[in-house]
Amino acid sequence: MSMPRYLTFSGSRREGSFNTAVVNIVSGELSKLTTHVTELSLNDFELPLYEQTIENHHGLPDKAADLRDLFKHHDGLVIGCPEYNGFLPPLLLNTLTWISRSPAGQPDLSLFQGKCVLVISCSPGSLGGIRAAAHLKSFLSGVGSVIFPDMVIVANAFSAFKEDGNLADENLYRKLITTTRQFHQLTSSINA
Ligand SMILES: Cc1cc2nc3c(=O)[nH]c(=O)nc-3n(C[C@H](O)[C@H](O)[C@H](O)COP(=O)(O)O)c2cc1C
Numbered sequence: 444m445s446m447p448r449y450l451t452f453s454g455s456r457r458e459g460s461f462n463t464a465v466v467n468i469v470s471g472e473l474s475k476l477t478t479h480v481t482e483l484s485l486n487d488f489e490l491p492l493y494e495q496t497i498e499n500h501h502g503l504p505d506k507a508a509d510l511r512d513l514f515k516h517h518d519g520l521v522i523g524c525p526e527y528n529g530f531l532p533p534l535l536l537n538t539l540t541w542i543s544r545s546p547a548g549q550p551d552l553s554l555f556q557g558k559c560v561l562v563i564s565c566s567p568g569s570l571g572g573i574r575a576a577a578h579l580k581s582f583l584s585g586v587g588s589v590i591f592p593d594m595v596i597v598a599n600a601f602s603a604f605k606e607d608g609n610l611a612d613e614n615l616y617r618k619l620i621t622t623t624r625q626f627h628q629l630t631s632s633i634n635a
Contacts (some may be wrong), residue, residue, distance in 0.1 A: 447559075447630040448479035450513060453523035454535030461565040461600040462523030462572075464608060465619070469521050469563065469595070473622040481517065485538060492533075493540040498548050501576040503618050507541040514542055514554040520588075523563045524579045526572030531579055543586065556587035559630040561622070563595040573597030588634060591626045595619055 451470045461531035467482075474480045488506045491497055502530030502635075503511075514520075525532045545551035562579050576594045584590055599601050603610055610616040 445568070446477050446479055447518040447627070447634050448488055448516060449473050449477065449519045449521060449566060449630075450481050450483055451484035451521040452485060453490060453525075454485070454532050455523065455525045455536070456484070456534065460523075460525070461567075461597070461603070462563065463593065465523055465563050465565045465597055465610075466523040468609060468616075468619060469561065469623050472620055473521070473627060476624070476627045479517075481513065483513065485534060488538065490537060490541050493537055493544075498544065502548065503544060503546045504541070507544075508546060510538070511542050511554055514558075517558075518586050518634045519559040519561070519626070520562065521561045521626075522579065523565065524575050526566045526568070526573065526575035528563055529574040529578075530577050531582070535579075536582075539582065552586045555583065558595060558631055559589045559591065559626070559635070561591045561595065561626045562598075565597035565600050565603070567600045567603035569598050571596040571600075589629075591622075592626070593622050 446511050451466050453466045455462045470480055470482050488510050490506055542554055556617050560583050562576050564576035567571040580590050
């Protein structure tokens with residue numbers, strides 16, 4: 444079985460982000476299964492708001508080109524998706540929109556196509572961001588990604604974590620680890 448490369452990131456730059464915290468747990472588990480885990484922070488990839496006039500006048504921002512390069516060299520994505528008004532946060536949508544464009548300012552979905560994705564959402568609400576996660580899954584399947592069928596949803600975020608950063612609910616923690624391992628199996632077999 445080949446060694447898949449994973450790119451993990453959260454659609455939140457907030458200090459103390461719950462989504463980043465869950466993504467960190469998944470990254471830690473994936474690191475036990477493969478040596479190729481890149482933990483990406485969108486803090487390092489500040490981008491202007493995507494707008495076609497900006498693209499026409501200034502082309503692809505350097506940071507977007509760097510991000511495209513990172514996506515290109517990874518087989519699996521783990522995305523933590525905060526929920527804003529039942530939808531994806533602007534930061535995440537903006538990032539995904541920029542990397543859907545080629546340096547020549549044309550549509551280019553190649554970075555998404557065939558890429559295995561595990562979608563995570565965590566929120567203080569009782570639904571844990573499941574609506575945003577469903578929208579993200581819809582976006583990703585529309586651009587040709589292979590979505591892991593099970594989402595990781597962590598509700599009631601203010602009480603969901605222990606001091607060491609792990610999940611307080613043992614059953615949920617076990618499910619998260621099992622899902623991560625199954626995601627790794629799927630990604631490995633697709634990239635074998
Ligand atoms: C503009 C805005 C809209 C939000 N809408 C929702 C929502 O629809 N559902 C929900 O569960 N939480 C909602 N929240 C709360 C976020 O889930 C919460 O701020 C969460 O901590 C964001 O994710 P993060 O911790 O990874 O930054 C909203 C927060 C903001 C700022």
